[in-house]
Each structure stands twice: as structure tokens, then as C-alpha cells.
Amino acid sequence: MSKKSFRQAINEALRQEMRRDPTVVLMGEDVAGGQGGSSGVKDAWGGVLGVTKGLLTEFGESRVLDTPISEASYIGAAAGAAATGLRPVAELMFVDFVGCCLDQIMNQAAKFRYMFGGKARTPLVIRAMYGAGFNAAAQHSQALYPLFTHIPGLKVVVPSSPYEAKGLLIEAIRDDDPVIFLENKVMYDDVEEVPDEAYTIPFGEANLTREGDDVTIVAIGRMVGMANEAADRLAKQGISCTVLDPRTMFPLDEQTILECVEDTGRLVIVDESSPRCNMACDISALVAEQAFGALKAPIRRVVPPHTPVPFSTPLENLYMPNADKIEAAVKAVMMQKTREVA
Amino acid sequence: MTKILTALTMPKFGLAMTEGKLASWTLSPGDTVREGDEVADIETSKITSGYESPASGILRKQVAQAGETLPVGALLGVVADAEASDEEIDAFIASFKADTDEEGGEEAEAANAEPRVITVGEHSLNVRDVGRGDGAPVLLIHGFGGDLSNWMLNQDVLARYQRVIAFDLPGHGASSKDVGDGSVTVLAEAAYELLKALDIPKAHILGHSLGGAIALALLRDYPDAVLTLTLVAPAGMEREVNAESLREMVEADRTRDMQKALQVLVHDKSLVGRRMADNVLRVRRLDGAREALRTIEAACFANGQQSIDLRPVLDAARIPVTLFWGEADEVLPVAGAKNAPDHVVKHLLPQVGHMPQLEKTVEFNRLVEAFLEKAQVTA
Numbered sequence: 001m002s003k004k005s006f007r008q009a010i011n012e013a014l015r016q017e018m019r020r021d022p023t024v025v026l027m028g029e030d031v032a033g034g035q036g037g038s039s040g041v042k043d044a045w046g047g048v049l050g051v052t053k054g055l056l057t058e059f060g061e062s063r064v065l066d067t068p069i070s071e072a073s074y075i076g077a078a079a080g081a082a083a084t085g086l087r088p089v090a091e092l093m094f095v096d097f098v099g100c101c102l103d104q105i106m107n108q109a110a111k112f113r114y115m116f117g118g119k120a121r122t123p124l125v126i127r128a129m130y131g132a133g134f135n136a137a138a139q140h141s142q143a144l145y146p147l148f149t150h151i152p153g154l155k156v157v158v159p160s161s162p163y164e165a166k167g168l169l170i171e172a173i174r175d176d177d178p179v180i181f182l183e184n185k186v187m188y189d190d191v192e193e194v195p196d197e198a199y200t201i202p203f204g205e206a207n208l209t210r211e212g213d214d215v216t217i218v219a220i221g222r223m224v225g226m227a228n229e230a231a232d233r234l235a236k237q238g239i240s241c242t243v244l245d246p247r248t249m250f251p252l253d254e255q256t257i258l259e260c261v262e263d264t265g266r267l268v269i270v271d272e273s274s275p276r277c278n279m280a281c282d283i284s285a286l287v288a289e290q291a292f293g294a295l296k297a298p299i300r301r302v303v304p305p306h307t308p309v310p311f312s313t314p315l316e317n318l319y320m321p322n323a324d325k326i327e328a329a330v331k332a333v334m335m336q337k338t339r340e341v342a
Numbered sequence: 343m344t345k346i347l348t349a350l351t352m353p354k355f356g357l358a359m360t361e362g363k364l365a366s367w368t369l370s371p372g373d374t375v376r377e378g379d380e381v382a383d384i385e386t387s388k389i390t391s392g393y394e395s396p397a398s399g400i401l402r403k404q405v406a407q408a409g410e411t412l413p414v415g416a417l418l419g420v421v422a423d424a425e426a427s428d429e430e431i432d433a434f435i436a437s438f439k440a441d442t443d444e445e446g447g448e449e450a451e452a453a454n455a456e457p458r459v460i461t462v463g464e465h466s467l468n469v470r471d472v473g474r475g476d477g478a479p480v481l482l483i484h485g486f487g488g489d490l491s492n493w494m495l496n497q498d499v500l501a502r503y504q505r506v507i508a509f510d511l512p513g514h515g516a517s518s519k520d521v522g523d524g525s526v527t528v529l530a531e532a533a534y535e536l537l538k539a540l541d542i543p544k545a546h547i548l549g550h551s552l553g554g555a556i557a558l559a560l561l562r563d564y565p566d567a568v569l570t571l572t573l574v575a576p577a578g579m580e581r582e583v584n585a586e587s588l589r590e591m592v593e594a595d596r597t598r599d600m601q602k603a604l605q606v607l608v609h610d611k612s613l614v615g616r617r618m619a620d621n622v623l624r625v626r627r628l629d630g631a632r633e634a635l636r637t638i639e640a641a642c643f644a645n646g647q648q649s650i651d652l653r654p655v656l657d658a659a660r661i662p663v664t665l666f667w668g669e670a671d672e673v674l675p676v677a678g679a680k681n682a683p684d685h686v687v688k689h690l691l692p693q694v695g696h697m698p699q700l701e702k703t704v705e706f707n708r709l710v711e712a713f714l715e716k717a718q719v720t721a
Binding site: 208 | 516595596597615616617620624627628629630
């Protein structure tokens with residue numbers, strides 16, 4: 001075991017699965033970089049942020065495919081390849097580009113199993129970067145996991161650390177359904193202990209990164225680290241928090257969320273996606289429906305405002321949830337009371 | 343006469359521990375304390391355990407207060423003779439703090455204690471090799487589905503007087519996953535190969551559960567390598583086993599299911615938290631880990647029974663043997679201890695489950711140390 005970055009963890013997951021299973025292939029814009037061009041340099045990029053670097057050298061051009069700049073064509077090709085028995089991992093680069101290929105995902109890949117009488121498998125993974133905090137402006141900063149979670153037939157994974165990323169990506173590749181795997185672009189250099197061996201983390205099981213008695217904080221992706229930071233600060237002030245990372249938006253581990261709320265009686269949800277119809281809304285509804293009696297205070301959401309992600313650094317900072325905002329929200333729910341019961 | 347002042351410091355229970363919470367003091371300032379007495383309870387994210395005084399004297403000062411969370415190595419209190427003055431104690435505390443601020447000594451030692459993977463025959467074994475001293479080395483063999491961290495509260499204590507080696511068995515922890523036919527013979531051979539690779543001709547062997555059966559197989563197959571045997575709830579004594587709990591320990595794939603499976607191992611169920619279950623799941627989820635355990639399960643615990651019998655080896659043993667068993671063991675019933683031969687020193691512990699080395703740490707360590715010391719003297 002050694003320390004690895006988020007980027008290395010994903011590269012290692014891809015490499016180990018490609019070694020283990022010859023049907024695993026990669027495709028996307030510049031996943032190698034330089035193929036077919038006049039520069040003569042192969043593997044020039046390894047993905048725009050270097051995540052797939054070195055895979056072309058080991059696995060060759062038949063398994064690491066640089067595609068034309070046409071999301072509709074290569075995502076559609078990946079869906080078809082999956083239906084014929086390959087296990088493609090297609091990279092959408094920025095998740096914001098999904099607009100160009102939504103039909104291929106929403107109406108094709110997601111629906112094959114259901115439209116073909118349960119007889120078709122679609123073992124497709126679509127990797128993409130998401131998230132603000134990179135000064136990449138409104139077309140390259142969105143956190144679109146609620147969009148995919150809304151579509152029946154897709155599984156949606158948002159890993160929160162290098163260890164999580166490797167195990168969840170291997171699980172995604174071995175899964176027989178289409179999986180959307182979203183990587184926060186600000187986290188690629190985060191580092192932690194990651195086993196050298198291949199391993200899997202099952203979908204639909206939440207991870208508790210902190211355990212406490214007073215407040216449950218549900219946090220997604222990069223927000224988990226911020227929630228941990230807030231929980232550690234709050235612990236020193238005598239407020240103990242459970243931090244729950246759902247790992248997968250669908251399937252969602254409803255049972256663990258409800259159990260934690262039953263235990264603590266207070267809920268704060270941290271979600272960096274746009275606030276209308278996002279995961280925080282969905283989880284709020286779940287708890288309001290099934291654990292209302294356990295709540296000692298109203299649910300609070302720590303979410304950005306409903307606006308495109310600003311380019312300006314000060315505005316983007318203002319837009320993003322952070323540990324200070326989470327800490328303030330937890331304190332607020334600790335102060336609030338629901339109606340006194342006579 | 344020089345007055346002896348001894349620092350009580352935050353202990354390190356296991357590799358992952360970087361800080362611990364002083365849950366409570368067991369003794370008050372002014373109380374007399376003997377070396378090995380429990381002076382405080384330390385709580386980590388994994389476990390709460392007693393902290394033993396490294397020296398005898400009087401607990402003169404509690405520097406840390408109950409409820410405080412401190413890094414490993416931080417000063418908790420001072421044990422000294424009655425003759426030491428309060429000024430001397432205060433000066434000692436001040437100099438201790440100055441020392442630890444200066445050097446990274448603790449860190450260097452901690453780095454030494456990190457396990458490393460070494461190639462032993464066909465296996466890569468994850469080995470934690472600590473301690474030195476005059477005594478013959480000790481080899482710790484964990485049980486089915488465990489790993490070297492099962493000894494996290496014992497290894498460093500025993501390592502004060504001799505080299506103590508803990509390792510992950512093939513198929514377990516961070517060791518390679520090939521277990522051959524999964525028999526105790528194959529696993530004992532791996533343990534023997536490890537001793538050879540570490541240049542240890544003879545060792546004291548401590549084996550827990552299946553590790554106890556492996557220790558006996560080691561004695562059977564390589565009698566010259568074994569100085570003494572310490573068997574902790576060993577397998578291979580009777581037929582009966584809680585086969586369902588073994589299966590759950592292998593197959594459980596959700597935290598709460600694994601937590602339930604692990605709770606069967608201990609009498610005090612609160613010892614097993616979610617974090618401990620998560621750590622076990624991390625190991626189970628490595629490729630090949632569950633298959634390896636299934637192979638061992640089929641070889642040693644077929645058809646819901648123990649299919650290995652090492653009782654004849656124990657009966658024929660001509661070396662010092664001691665046996666620990668928790669009376670509330672829910673995995674291998676304590677009845678396994680009943681018919682052990684007379685030459686075996688038996689310790690049956692009330693209100694203890696399948697893991698005496700974790701549940702009754704202080705007593706277990708003290709009894710093992712005494713047993714090893716006696717064996718060294720008579721040898």
C-alpha cells in the first residue's frame with residue numbers, strides 16, 4: 001500500500017481492469033492525445049488532465065481510442081460496443097458536454113435493458129469531470145449528477161477520495177449496467193493511502209467518515225472533505241457530527257441515511273450542484289417522508305445559489321459551499337427547535 | 343540514590359493510530375501503581391483499551407485530563423517514587439515537553455514499526471517485525487479472516503523484551519492470496535518459511551484460533567523450530583464451530599452486516615464499531631481475498647464442523663504450552679479447553695469471547711510475559 005493521488009488511483013483502476021479483462025477499452029477526446037495527428041507524438045496528453053497517461057503505451061491503439069470531437073458519435077459508439085459485449089470506458093471530458101450526447105445516454109444506453117425485455121446488458125462506464133472551484137467558468141464547472149440521477153436506468157457514482165475512486169471505478173467497470181462516474185476536477189492531486197491490489201466498493205452503501213451524536217451531515221463528492229473539516233472543528237466546540245458520504249446517487253443508501261437521522265435528530269445536506277431538484281432536495285424529501293418524527297430541527301441545505309457558476313474568483317468562492325458555511329449550518333440547526341410537543 | 347521518574351505517554355495501539363483520547367484515569371494522583379497495572383483507559387477510533395503503567399511507583403501527576411485527545415507519544419502523567427519532590431516532577435515535565443518538541447524520535451520509531459511485504463517462497467507476506475532483546479523471538483499467528491492487527495494491543499508490549507513478529511497469513515490482510523489447498527499444513531509451511539527468511543531458527547509461537555491450529559501443525563511438521571506454544575482459543579481441538587459466523591465474516595459485504603459478524607468474536611459487543619467493520623471490509627474487497635478464505639474454510643471447517651484435528655499433536659507436545667480461552671467464546675466453544683493434557687497451563691477467562699488478547703489485554707500480556715520469562719529461565 002502506498003499514497004496515491006486521485007489521478008493515480010483512477011489510472012491504476014483502469015490499468016488493472018484492462019490487464020484483467022481484454023474487453024475493457026477506453027475511448028474519448030485526447031484520452032491518449034496525438035493519435036492520427038501530424039506531430040508524430042503518441043500519448044501526448046493522456047486525457048486533458050493526464051488521468052489516462054501511459055495506457056496507450058501499454059495497451060495500444062486498438063484499446064485506447066482517440067476519438068473525433070463529436071460526443072454524439074463516440075458516446076453512441078460506446079453504448080453500441082457495450083451492447084455487443086465490450087466493456088467500454090468512455091470519457092466525456094467535462095460533464096457539461098453531455099448536452100451533445102444526451103440522447104445516446106438517456107434514451108439508448110439507459111434503456112437497452114428495459115426495451116429489450118431484460119435480455120440486453122450495457123456494461124458501459126462514462127467518466128467525466130465535474131465541479132466548480134477551478135475558474136473554468138459556467139460551461140466547464142457544473143455538477144450535473146442530479147441530471148443523471150433523474151434518469152432511470154443509470155447508476156451514478158461520485159467518489160470523495162482516491163481510495164473511494166479506485167474501488168468504485170473498478171466496481172463500475174465490472175457492473176453490467178451503464179454507470180456515470182463523475183470526478184471532481186479540483187481533487188486530482190488529493191492524496192491518500194490506496195492499496196496496490198485491485199478491489200471493489202459496492203454501489204448503494206454509504207460510507208460514514210465521522211460518527212457523532214448531534215447532527216448528521218450528508219455530503220457528496222468533494223463536499224465530504226469539507227464536511228469532515230467542519231465536523232473536526234465542531235468537535236472541538238462540543239458538537240459531534242456524523243458525516244455520511246452516499247458514494248452513489250443511484251442506487252442511494254436510504255437505509256443508512258435514515259438510521260443516522262434517527263440517531264442524531266438533525267440533518268444538514270451539502271451538495272455543490274444547483275439547488276433546485278438536486279440531491280439535497282431528494283434526500284430532504286426522503287427524510288421528511290420517512291423520519292419526520294426523529295427530527296429535532298428543520299433540515300438545512302448547504303448549496304450554491306441558483307445561478308450559472310461565475311468565472312470571477314471572488315464570486316466563485318462566494319458561490320461554493322465550504323467548511324465555514326457547513327459549520328454555520330450545523331450551529332444553526334443546533335440552535336433551532338421544531339415545535340415544542342406538549 | 344537517583345529518583346526514577348517515568349513518563350506515561352499516549353500509547354500506539356495499531357498502525358493507524360496517530361492520536362488517542364484519554365477516556366478516563368483508573369488511578370488518582372497519589373495512588374501506588376505497579377508496573378503492568380492499568381492506569382488509564384485510552385479510546386481510539388477503533389477500540390478502547392487499558393493503558394498499563396511501564397513502571398512501579400506512585401502516580402504523582404496527571405498532566406492530561408480525561409476527555410482530552412492527544413497525539414501518540416504525548417505526556418499523560420508521571421509515575422515516580424515518594425522521594426521525588428514536586429519541583430523535580432515539574433522540571434521533568436518541562437524537560438519532557440522540550441525533548442519531544444525537539445526530536446522526531448517517536449516518528450522514527452513509528453516508521454520502523456510499519457509492516458513491509460517480503461517474498462517468502464511462493465508467497466508475498468506482509469510482516470511487522472519489532473523489538474529486540476535477549477529473549478528468543480516470538481511469532482504471532484492470527485486466526486481465520488484476521489490479520490496482523492489482531493495483535494495490535496500485544497505486539498509492542500511483548501516487544502519490550504524480545505523481537506516479536508506478526509504477519510498476515512497467505513490469503514489475509516496485505517499478503518498474497520494464493521493459499522494452495524487451504525490446509526493448516528500449507529499455512530504452517532508458510533510460517534516456517536517466514537522464520538527461515540528472517541533467519542530465526544527457533545521461536546516462541548503464539549497462535550489465535552485457526553492460528554493456534556497452525557502453530558500446532560508447525561510443531562508437528564517442524565518440531566525444531568518451536569520453543570514454546572501459546573494457544574489462544576485454538577482450532578482443531580473439538581468438532582464444534584460456529585460455522586455460520588465464519589461464513590458471515592467472509593461473505594458480509596455491508597458495514598452493518600460485517601459489524602454483526604465481528605461482534606460474535608467478542609463478549610463486550612461495544613468493542614466493535616463501524617470503523618472496525620469498514621477496515622475488515624477493505625481487506626475483504628481486495629481481489630482474491632474472499633476466494634482465499636473460502637478455500638481455507640472448505641479445508642478446515644467443512645460441513646459446518648471443524649474438519650481438522652490437532653489434539654494428538656497437543657497431547658504429544660514435550661515443550662511448554664499454555665492455553666487461553668474465553669468462557670464466553672461464541673465461535674469455538676470453551677469446551678475445547680476441557681480435555682487439554684495436564685502439562686498445559688490453562689487460563690480460562692470469564693466474560694471474555696473469542697479474542698482474549700483484545701478483550702483482556704492487560705491480563706493476557708502479563709500472563710504471556712510471565713510464561714515466556716519462565717520458559718527462558720528453564721531453557
